[in-house]
Amino acid sequence: MDVRREIQNQQAIFTIVLAAIFWFITFGLKLINFWYSMAFASTILATLGIIFGGKSFKKEEITAKNILIGVVSAFALYGIFWLGNFLAGLMFNFAPHQVGNIYEIRSESELWFITFILLFVTSPAEEIFWRGFLQRWAEQKKGKIPGWLIGAFIYGGVHVISGNFMLTMAALIAGLFWGFMYQKMETIVPLVISHALWTVLIFVVFPIM
Numbered sequence: 001m002d003v004r005r006e007i008q009n010q011q012a013i014f015t016i017v018l019a020a021i022f023w024f025i026t027f028g029l030k031l032i033n034f035w036y037s038m039a040f041a042s043t044i045l046a047t048l049g050i051i052f053g054g055k056s057f058k059k060e061e062i063t064a065k066n067i068l069i070g071v072v073s074a075f076a077l078y079g080i081f082w083l084g085n086f087l088a089g090l091m092f093n094f095a096p097h098q099v100g101n102i103y104e105i106r107s108e109s110e111l112w113f114i115t116f117i118l119l120f121v122t123s124p125a126e127e128i129f130w131r132g133f134l135q136r137w138a139e140q141k142k143g144k145i146p147g148w149l150i151g152a153f154i155y156g157g158v159h160v161i162s163g164n165f166m167l168t169m170a171a172l173i174a175g176l177f178w179g180f181m182y183q184k185m186e187t188i189v190p191l192v193i194s195h196a197l198w199t200v201l202i203f204v205v206f207p208i209m
Contacts, residue, residue, distance in 0.1 A: 005141075008052070008137060008140075009141070011048075011052040011053075012052075012133075012134060012137045012138075015045060015048050015049065015052070015129070015133070015134065016134070016154060016158075018044075018045065018048070019041070019045055019129075019158050020158050020161065022037075022041035022044070022045070023041070023158045023159065023161045023162070024161045025037065025041075026038055026041060027159070027161050027162035027163075027164075027167075028161050028162070028163075033108050033109065034105045034108050034109075035105070035108060035109045035113065035114060035117050038117070038122050039117050039121045039122060042121065042122045042125035042126050042129070043121065043125050045125065045126075045129040046124070046125035046126070046128040046129045048129070048133075049128050049129040049132060049133030049134070050128065050133075052133065053132070053133040053136060053137065056127075056128045056131075056132030056133065056188050057132065057187055057188050057189050061187045061189045062189055063189075066185075066187060066189040066190045066193070067189070067190070067193055069181075069185075069190040069193075069194075070189070070190035070191065070192065070193025070194040070197065071193060071194075071197060073177075073181060073190065073194040074193065074194045074195075074196075074197035074198040074201065075197075075201075077174065077177055077194065077198050078198055078201050078202060078206070080173065080177070081170065081173075081202060081208060082208050084169075084170075084173065085099060085208045085209075088166065088169075092165075094165070094166075095166055096209070098164050098165060098166040098167070099166050099208070099209055100209060101164060102164065102166065102167050102170075103203075103207060103209055106203065106204075106207075111204055114203065114204060115200055115204050118196060118199040118200050118203065118204070119196045119200060120196075122199070123192060123195040123196035123199055124192045124195075124196065126195060127178070127188045127191045127192045127195050128188065128192075130151065130155050130175070130178075131151065131178060131179060131182040131188050131191055132182075132188045134151050134154065134155075135147055135148060135150075135151030135152075135179055135182055135183075136182075138150040138151050139151075139183070144183050145183070147183070148176075148179045148180060148182070148183040149176075149179075151175065151179050152172060152175035152176040152179045153172065153175070155171055155172070155174075155175035155179075156168055156169070156171045156172030156173075156175050158171075159171040159172075174195075174198075178191045178194065178195060181194070
């Protein structure tokens with residue numbers, strides 16, 4: 001059992017380091033189109049999450065209730081971000097500029113392609129990896145609440161590489177939000193719905209700038 005746990009720890013650490021490398025290439029070096037880079041990175045991480053941790057959800061978890069919770073939570077998180085953006089603009093002079101920098105990635109592809117990537121690639125893949133694999137590992141290792149916090153802070157932490165305070169805080173808040181849902185519901189189905197709908201809302205349909 002100890003050997004198995006050690007292997008699981010090594011697998012988790014490997015994927016965290018890999019995620020940091022991917023995020024550095026995507027947000028730091030910016031050598032590749034953002035949407036291609038994120039699609040590739042999130043798909044690789046999700047695949048490793050499934051290989052190392054097994055399936056993230058069961059078919060029976062796809063229920064009307066979980067889908068509804070996903071939709072409602074997406075709009076709730078959008079409201080949190082709208083309010084957070086408003087307050088940040090009052091408190092930090094740099095906030096509008098940094099938020100504007102985040103939205104510059106919209107210019108790297110057509111909106112229909114961005115919508116497709118957000119709905120069907122990056123959002124599901126990120127939930128499979130960050131909550132379905134990494135947070136689950138952290139919860140098994142440290143317990144539910146510590147595992148939730150560890151998962152959220154790692155998710156936010158890799159975004160430090162971007163050098164954008166607002167993006168890092170946004171990732172941390174989103175990580176805490178979805179991580180809390182996972183910690184309570186123990187299924188990523190509503191998280192995938194929430195993540196996908198929220199990203200489309202905030203990046204494509206109703207940008208907060």
